[in-house]
Amino acid sequence: MNPAQTTSQQPRQDSPHKRADARRNHERVFAAALEVFEEFGLQGTVPQVAERADVGKATVYRSYPTKEDLVEAVVRHRLAELDRSTAPVLAEAEPARAFETYVILLFENLARDRLLSEALAEGRSSRNTGPLLDRLAALMDQAKTAGRVRPDACPLDLRVVLCGMCLQLINFAERDPALWRRYGELTLQALRP
Incomplete structure (x- = not known):
């Protein structure tokens, strides 16, 4: 097998892992949002959610493009x-x-x-x-x-x-x-x- 074929197949092998990772991150973000907004209400912030979920803000925004989207999901x-x-x-x-x-x-x-x-x-x-x-x-x-x-x-x-x-x-x-x-x-x- 040549190296080009190995490289092109590798992302496909990682895809299920990446999807599982993304799903776990999404679940962690949502669980953190439940806690943050229950405690702080609308004063809760995306950075607080990200910190509690132990992910970056970008990870939160991938699941919820705006804070309002996240708030609506929690409500x-x-x-x-x-x-x-x-x-x-x-x-x-x-x-x-x-x-x-x-x-x-x-x-x-x-x-x-x-x-x-x-x-x-x-x-x-x-x-x-x-x-x-x-x-x-x-x-x-x-x-x-x-x-x-x-x-x-x-x-x-x-x-x-x-x-x-x-x-x-x-x-x-x-x-x-x-x-x-x-x-x-x-x-x-x-x-x-």
Whole structure:
């Protein structure tokens, strides 16, 4: 075999290794991003993610061309986790109480995750938080039909109260889960008839 053939075959032999390396780096970057943004919220940076993943910034940008792309991926992941963790509880809750149960579970989760709480505190329907706010509005309508929420309450009321609570807790840099739960309860009280 001549040297030219050996050289041309070598990259093909390395390709599966390189793909596996890239996949491992991608997983490390994402795991690091989950930690950094949970801890620092939107103040987290790509260099922090790269450092925690023990890769260069270029490796992060290969998987996520912008910080916003990385933030969106993390928020989507956290919302999927929230759905998985709340689904069994909501399935067992009677429809009239499902809204109350979900709000408390949501506040408990937000206490631990600064990025998710900041995303929700914005109060706007975005590609990421829109489905969460829509789910809350649908649950609120069920609770309203059962007489557990004031009849004039609307999705805007829910967003102002719930997202406003989140915003203030973030502004005060409050992370105590018991306090977040208390404000979840106050959110529910504000919407009761």
